[in-house]
Amino acid sequence: MSNFSVFDISxxxxxxxxxxxxxxxxxxxxxxxxxxxxxxxxxxxxxVFRTVxxxxxxATVQIDQVTTSKMAPSKxxxxxxPLADADGNVWEAAVDSAAELVxxxxxxxxxxxxxxxxxxAKGLINETLRMxx
Amino acid sequence: xxxxxxFGLHATALQLRSQRMMMLASNIANAATPNYKARDIDFxxxxxxxxxxxxxxGAISYRVPVQASLDGNTVEMATEQTAYAENALAxxxxxxxxxxxxxxLSRALKGE
Numbered sequence: 749m750s751n752f753s754v755f756d757i758s759x760x761x762x763x764x765x766x767x768x769x770x771x772x773x774x775x776x777x778x779x780x781x782x783x784x785x786x787x788x789x790x791x792x793x794x795x796v797f798r799t800v801x802x803x804x805x806x807a808t809v810q811i812d813q814v815t816t817s818k819m820a821p822s823k824x825x826x827x828x829x830p831l832a833d834a835d836g837n838v839w840e841a842a843v844d845s846a847a848e849l850v851x852x853x854x855x856x857x858x859x860x861x862x863x864x865x866x867x868x869a870k871g872l873i874n875e876t877l878r879m880x881x
Numbered sequence: 882x883x884x885x886x887x888f889g890l891h892a893t894a895l896q897l898r899s900q901r902m903m904m905l906a907s908n909i910a911n912a913a914t915p916n917y918k919a920r921d922i923d924f925x926x927x928x929x930x931x932x933x934x935x936x937x938x939g940a941i942s943y944r945v946p947v948q949a950s951l952d953g954n955t956v957e958m959a960t961e962q963t964a965y966a967e968n969a970l971a972x973x974x975x976x977x978x979x980x981x982x983x984x985x986l987s988r989a990l991k992g993e
Binding site: 753757768797804806807809855861862865868875 | 895902903904905906907909910911912913914915917920938941958962965966969972973976979980983984987
């Protein structure tokens with residue numbers, strides 16, 4: 749990592765936010781799904797952001813890893829469900845829908861912020877190119 | 882320096898504004914990174930240092946958050962956005978000064 753331009757900084761931040769939005773989407777899509785065993789139940793995904801610095805003190809962000817949440821799937825007694833195990837239990841996906849929705853709104857906002865930063869910087873660079881003309 | 886004579890401090894100012902823009906963009910990019918510490922350039926101090934020919938590293942400092950967050954991140958969106966907008970405006974005004982100067986010079990050269 750040597751020299752980030754404003755396009756690197758905001759562009760990579762946007763791609764990181766997009767990964768975050770994708771995990772939120774898959775969490776919400778799987779909310780309410782059930783599985784026949786505790787191990788097989790869906791657990792929500794969460795990306796971990798990490799700062800990447802260059803030699804000039806500028807920083808952008810990247811996804812370090814995508815972790816699965818430690819929240820345990822909840823057991824529900826539902827013998828009529830075709831997925832139920834021998835005892836008639838199913839496990840519901842460990843997804844907190846409200847938290848995911850909040851996450852989604854925050855992600856969208858921060859993505860927008862980066863777009864705005866990029867747009868302003870692009871305008872300034874364009875004006876600089878036209879300097880003196 | 883020849884450019885110093887022609888453009889005054891606006892050439893230096895433009896460079897510093899661009900540096901500060903990158904730093905504020907870094908802060909906004911890391912708005913969701915745990916433990917990220919926002920930084921900013923003290924523009925007046927940086928301009929002083931640059932005019933003495935010194936490195937502007939000494940003008941960079943960590944931002945003191947109004948309200949600390951639990952994950953150790955000190956980026957406050959309102960602060961960063963205001964600073965970014967202010968910096969963009971100042972960049973634009975430096976650019977206008979430079980453009981005016983260039984126009985004056987080229988008119989003098991052409992003898993209009």
